[in-house]
Amino acid sequence: MIGKGAAVSEVRFVGVEKSYGDQPAVRGVDLIVQPGEFVTLLGPSGCGKTTCLRMVAGFVAPSRGRIIMGGRDITALPPYRRNTGMVFQSYALFPHKTVAENIAFGLRVRRLARAEREQRIAEALRLVHLEQFASRYPAQLSGGQRQRVALARAIVIRPDVLLLDEPLAALDLKLREELQVEIKRVQSALKITTLFVTHDQGEALNMSDRVAVMHDGRIIQIDTPESLYERPNSRYVANFVGRTNLLDVVVREKLDGDLIRVESCGGSKASFVATAGPAFEAKPGERCLLGGRPEHFHFGGDGANAVRAKVRGVTYLGSIRYVDAEGPDGESVTVQAQPGEPLPGRGETVTVTWRPQACFLLKE
Amino acid sequence: MIRWLALRATLFLVFAFLLAPVCIVVIVSFNGGPILSFPPTSFTTQWYALIKPSFYSALYVSLIVATCTALLSVAFGLPAALALSRGRFFGRDALNAILLSPLVVPALVTGVALYQYSLSFWDLTHIALGGTLIGLIVGHLTFGVPFGIRAILAGHANFEPALEEAALNLGATPLQTFWRVTVPILRPSIVAGGIFAFVMSLDDVPIALFMGGGDATTLPVQIFTTVEFDFGGDVMAVAALIVGASAVLMLLLDRLIGLEQLFGARQ
C-alpha cells in the first residue's frame, strides 16, 4: 500500500502575504491544515488561492510570513527539496515519457532502487485503475486518464502534502463528478494531507473536510461544508456558495432562545423571526441581512415568516426547479419547488413562507 | 538565486558581444590616431569630412534600389499570397514551397547565377542587366518577393472571411471590397513585408556585388570593395553614419510595428 510510510504532515500558513510590485495577491493568510485533512481553497479567479498553493509548492516566494510543513519552516526551500505532490491544472505530464515513466520520474530523481520503484509504480497504477496503460504516452490518453496519471505521479513519491490546482477544470461535467469521487477515495485511502484549489463550489462542498472561502487575497470564512452552507458569515459567502435569498432587515427585539425578531427595511415593514447564529451579536435598530436557502422556502403553508410575492419566472434544472419571485419591497425571493408540486404561473401572486430555524442573520 | 545570477552574468556578456562591433564603429570613427588602434589617442571629426563622394552616390543607388525592391516585392507578393491562401487548385502547396524557395538559396549562389544569366541575356538580346539599376532591382526581387509573400501569408492566416462577406452583403462590389476591406486589414503584413524587403535590399552584398558595378554600386558593395584594398577612417565614418541611421530606423520600426512581430514573421 502506498500509504504505508507516507509522511502525513500538518501544513501551516503563518501571516503569509504576497504582492507583485504594488499589486497585492495574498493579503495575510493564516491557516492550519491538520495532518490527513482535506482542505479546499475556494474562490473566484484572482482571489489568491492558486498563489497560496504555489507558495506551498515553492514556485512562489511569500513576500511576508512563513510556510511550515510538518513542524519545519520550508519558506526558503527550493521546490525540489519540499516533497510536495502537485497535480497541475494542465496536468503537466511529460509528453516524451510514457505513463509509467512519468510516474517513475519522482522516484528516479530520488534514486530509489529499481525493485522498489517498480513495485510503487505498479501500486500507483492500480490505485488509479490504469494498469493497462503503463506504456502509453500522454497524447494517447483521454483527459480523465491523464488526470489519473497526474494524480498517481504526485502520490507515488509519498508527499507530505498533496496539492491539487483546479485538477478537474478541464474535464466535462460527468467526468468531473467521477473524478471527484476518485480523488476523494484515493485521498482517504492514503490519509494524505491535501490542499485543493477550485472555483467550483460544488466540488468544494462535495470533497472537503473544510472549505476556506477566499476573496481578494484573504480567507473570509473557513468551515466544514455544512456550516459554510447553513451559516455563511457574510453576504459574499452566502452568494458564492449556493443560491441564497437575502433580505435587508433591521433588528427589533430578542425573543426566546436565540430567536430574534427583525423587520424589513422596505416600505412593507414586514416582520420576520430568525435564528441568530452563535457568532451573531446585534442591538435593536441595527441593520443586517436575513438569509435563507431556496429549498427552505415554500409556497403557502403556515411558516412563522411569510411574504406575498409576484412570480417573475422559473429556472428549470431538471430535478430542481427554482421559482423566482418579487417581494413587496422589490426584493428577490427564490423558492425551490417541491417534487411534483404544480408551479405558479408567471405574474401570479403567491405566499412564500419559511421557518425561523431555516434562516440566518448576518452582518454586511 | 545563484542560477539567475549566473544567467544574468551570461546575458550581460552575450549582449556585450552582440553590441560590441556596432558600438566600436562609432567610437573609432572619432579616433584621431591610427584607426585600428585601441584605445583612441585623440578626438577628431576629420574622417567625416573625408568621406569620398562615391559613398554618397552609392547611398543614392542603394535607396533607389531598396525602395523599388520593396514596392515591387509587395506588388508581386500580394496577389501571389492571396492566390496561395485562397485558391483551391492542384499543386498549390508545391507552388507555395517553390515561390518561397529563393529564401533557402544562398545569396551568393543567386548572385553568381544572375551574373552568368545577365551575360547570356546580353548575348541573346544585347540588353544589359548587369551593372544597371534594373539589374540590381531584379537581383533583389529574388528575395524581396518571397519575403513579401511570406509576410502576407502569415498575416492572411488570421483573416476573417466573414468580413469580406459582410462588405459584399452591404452592397460593396468585389473590387470595392478588395480595396476597402481586404487591403486595409492586410496592411500591417503588407507593410512588414515591404519593410523587410527594403532592409534586406539595403543589407545585401553578394547579389549587388555581381549584378552591380560602375554607376550601379550600392553602399554595402562600395564599402566592401573599399575595405578589400584599404581600411581608412573615412570608411569607419560611413559605417558610423549607417549605425546612426539604423538606430533611428529601428526605434521607428519598434514604435510603429514592434520588432518582435517583424522578426517573428521571419522565423
Place this chain on the structure above:
Amino acid sequence: MSTTDLERLPRPDRPRRHADPWLWILLPTLAVFGLIFAAPLADLILLSFHHMAGPAQVDAAFTLANYRAFVTDPFYLEMLLRTCGLGMLVTLGCLVVGYPVAYFLARTPSRWRGFALFLVISPLLVSAIVRNIGWFPLLSQSGAVNWLLLKLGLIAAPLSLINNFTGVVIGLIHALLPFMILTLTTVIQRIEGDLEEAAANLGAGPLQAFWRVLLPLSLPGVVSGLLLVFAMAISAYTTPAILGGNRVLVMATYIAQQFRSVLNYPAGGTAAALLLLFAIVLTVLALQVRPAGERTP
C-alpha cells in the same frame, strides 16, 4: 476574367470543374519567379557541366569532370572539410552562447524581456557589412580585445584574431546568433513551464530538470535550428570574405574568386551548384525534424 476566357481553357479530366481563377492571379508572380530566379539557377547548373575554354569562356562539350574533381582532388576536399568545420564551429558556438539567452527570453517574467529581445534583434537591422568592419578595431593586433587581454596580463603578445579562420568564426557566430536565439526561444516557449515546475515538484534539481525534461523536449527544435544555422554559416559570403582577409578559402569565397578574378566560370558554377544542394538538403532536413505545427519554410 470573363466566362469566355474560362471556356477556352483546356478541360480538366473531371467534368464541370474549371481551373481556379486564382491560378491566373498567381501567374505574373510565377512568371517573374521563372525569369529572374529559376532560369538563372538552371543556367548556372548547366554551366557546371562544361569546361572552361579560356578566361570567362565556356566550352560547349558536356562533362562531369568538374564534379569528379570535387570528390577526388585533395584541394577541393580540403576546402569542403574547412567549410564543414567552419559550419560546425559556428553552429556549436551559437548553441552554447544562445541557449541561456533563449531560456531567459522564453521564461522570464521580467519587464526587461522586451528590451533584451530588442538587443538580440537589433544587430540584424544594422547592415551586415558595418558589423563586419566593426570587428577590425576590436580584433586587430593593436585592437581593443588584444589591448584588454594584455592589460589584464592574460597574454604576453597580441593574438591574431582577424584576417584568418578565427576571425571568420567569431564574425559568423555574431552574425547568426540572433537567428539561433530566436529559434531556441520559440522552441523553449512551446514547452509548457508547468513541465519544469512538475519536475521540480517531483524532486528534480535544476540540472536534472534540464537534462531529463527541457533538453529532450527541445531537442527536435534545437536540431532544426542547428541545421539552419549550419546552412547559413556555410553559405555566408560577406563575413568570410571580409574577416578572412582573402586568406580563408571556403566554398563561398572560392565561388566568388572564380567568378571575380580567376574567371573560371564552370569551376565556380560547380561549387555554387554544390553549395545550393547542401543548402537545400539541410533546409529540408531541418523542416523534417521540426516539431509539427511549425512547418513553414
